[in-house]
Amino acid sequence: MSETHASTDLPQLAFASLRPMIRAHAEEHELTILRDSSSGLHIDTYYGSVEFMLSGAGARVEIRAPHADYVQILKDSLVDQINADFPLVAQDIRWNDAAQVAKLPANIWAMKFASVEVMDSGFLRVVLRGDVSRFSDDAIHFRLGIAPQGRPMPWPQVGDNGSTLWPEGEDRLHLPVYTARHVDQTNGTLSFDLFxxxxxxxxxxxQRATAGVDVLITSPGGGGCKIPETINGFADETGFPAVARILKANPDLTGRFILYGDKPCAQRYPLPKHSGVEVSFAPPDRKPLMAEDAIKSIDETSPPFLWFAGNRAQASAVRTTWRKRDHDREGAYISGFWGERAQTQ
Structure with missing residues (x-):
């Protein structure tokens, strides 16, 4: 597979100052450190690799990723990290592919609203039309960019330092995360279920969108739906679409999912039938205790694959317990799809 490259020199930032900051970030997010020495630090991520090297009195950074979408994601992450401690350095970053400046970021594109269906489970099924070539079973989560009501879509662009400049103030976008429920590569449609x-x-x-209106989409990522082993799953309504994708994509999977909904109608959400996975619904009053249920289920020695999707505070608690018990990071998918505030936005 061919790679896409991008590089930048940081002459005003000593590698010795950059190295501990990047290493701490890698450890916090459980990224793979391929090399760590006084002359270089090489990090592997879901999106690609980032190599930091000693270069004279400063440092040099090289990004390698499968395609331009992921290069942009890594640029955004790097600029954000450097900006936290060295804002003037972050401002002056210039990449070798500067031709992208002032254009729409490579990991963002437009699709058109096609239709919406009211489901009897408390969800809305939305269908978009456009380029769906970037979706696969390995990347099923994406962000939807919604313009403020009554305002035209304000498109982001690439800034001088390579990072994405998002609209601010009255043009600030709402960017919730959704799961691709069905992708039709032939007809160019993407369906997702919105709770x-x-x-x-x-x-x-x-509820108000009209056919043909543009909507912003970010490149899919955040994990896929292939699970190679027994699963121990927990999800609230925001995770139901991903559970459906997992059940469909893994006919030989065994284990269980416990699903948590606010209302009884959530139990009517259409899930594929699966002979090897037990799916049950917890009583509505247990939804606030979903993280507690997941934590209690984590075996001390050899737990099955843990899959958790709920709010960010719950996910953080589950992730902390998983790490404290020193379980393999590859043995779990733990995600917070929303925050308490986001549910009302």
């Missing part, structure tokens, strides 16, 4: 919240910004957008 309806009264007064929620995404809910209102889906």
């Amino acid at each position: 309806a919240h009264a007064g929620g910004r995404a809910t209102q957008w889906a």
Whole structure:
């Protein structure tokens, strides 16, 4: 597979100052450190690799990724990290592919709203039309960019330092995360299920949008739906679409999912039948205790694959317990799809 490259020199930032900051970030996010020495630090991520090297009195950075989408994601992450401690350095970063400046970032594109269907499970099924070539079973989560009501779509662009410049103020976008429920590569359609919240910004957008209106989409990522072993799963409504993808993509999977919904109608969400995985619904009053249930289920020695999707605070608690018990990071997918505030937006 061919790679896409990008590089930049940081003459004003000593490698010795950059190295501990990047190493701490890699350890915090459980990234693979391929090499760590006084002359270089090489990090492997889901999106590609980033290599930091001693270069004279400063440092040099090289990014390698499968395609331009992921290069942009890694640029955004790097600039954000450097900006936290060295804002003037971050501002002055210049990449060798500067021709991308002022253009739409490679990991963002437009699709058109096609239709919405009200489901009897408390969800809305939204269909978009456009380029769906970047979706696969290995990358099923994406962000949807929704413009403020009554305003035209304000598109982000690449800044001088290579990072994405997002609209601010009155043009600030709402960027919730969703799961691709069905992708039709032939007809160019993407379907996703949106859990309806009264007064929620995404809910209102889906109910009011007209066919043909542009919507912003970010490149899919955040994990796929292939699970190679027995699963121990926990999900609230925001995770139901991903559970459906997992059940469909893994006919030989064994284990269980416990699903948590606010209302009884959530139990009508359409899930594929699966002979090897037990799916049950917890009582609505246990939804706040989903993280507690997941933590209690984690075996001390050899736990099955843990799959957890809920709010960010719950996910953080589960992730902390998983790490404290020194379990393999590859043995779990733990994600917070939303925060308490986001549910009302």
